Amino acid sequence: MTHIKLDFVALFIFALSGASSALSKDGSLAFIGNITSSTCCVSVNGGNANTSINLGTYYLSNFPYKGAMATPIPFTISLINCKPAVAKVAIIFDGTADSNDHSVFTNVKTGINASRGTGVRLYNDGADSSDISPHGISAFYSVLNNSVTLPFTVRVTSTANNVTSGILQADTDFTISYQ
Template sequence: MAAAVSGITFAASAADGQINFTGTILDSACTIDTNTANQTVNLGKIPKSSFNAAGAVAAATRFSIVLNNCPAAVTSASVKFDGTADSSDTNILALNSGQTAKGVGVAFYEEDGITAIPLATQSKSITLDTSTGEDPANSNKMTFVAKYKATQAAVVAGTANATSDFTITYQ
């Protein structure tokens, strides 16, 4: 019996550290323009020859999310794109189940089209114009680029649709 008990370890009862959680509850946040809240971004018809190696990208396509009626308490915002990660490259979005294309996913980039935004990671923040409420000039337009990205050396042609949710984080 003593041999069976000797393999048990016990946790110390003293705390090893402390975590403080801070934040602010906003009365309201910006509203997402209805034309950009739920949208379809057409990446086009791309020949598989555009993907000559794993990591090759094609079909750079701009899309935007527009924030309106931002309260004065909100000075900046960033976006996080979520969805099913590609099994070969967890930084990019996998194609939806049932798609016939293989070896490719969708990658997100900042407006410059060069700086990648890994899946489930915040984009850079933009400063918001809160002075005019709903800004007709769309100064609160957050622009991004989506590209097909090869995850394998040999891409199989077919439908290549993917779906991402997004979350706005306000600062």
């Protein structure tokens, strides 16, 4: 074991001594972060923060043209036990945009069992009912008594004139923006 360690150290020193004359600056990196004490406990529809929203089952006839949408499905993201410094929050939704409509979260399923020409639209619910595109941010909501529930709706939508039957799954990671 000692012999292997010595060989590694010797090889490492040799590699550094030969490479030192060839080093030059090819670029630079800036590592930027945010340190915050303003956090909250997160739940989706009263459960775990990592969950699925059931979109239901639809007929092809529900999507006769590009842009046709199914009935809205409500869901909530609740924040509880927020630090007193948290005044407002919003949610940033990451995900992949559909190639035919960049305001729609794409169907990530592929293969023979995947629906084609479908995706998911995400909306603020309540006073501000605007849509939220992939990598977009929701409306800001005020935190009262260290908690807040953010209402949203999701709608299955067609992103092409010809929709095929199959499985639809649109994924998004979300991040809380604190103010």
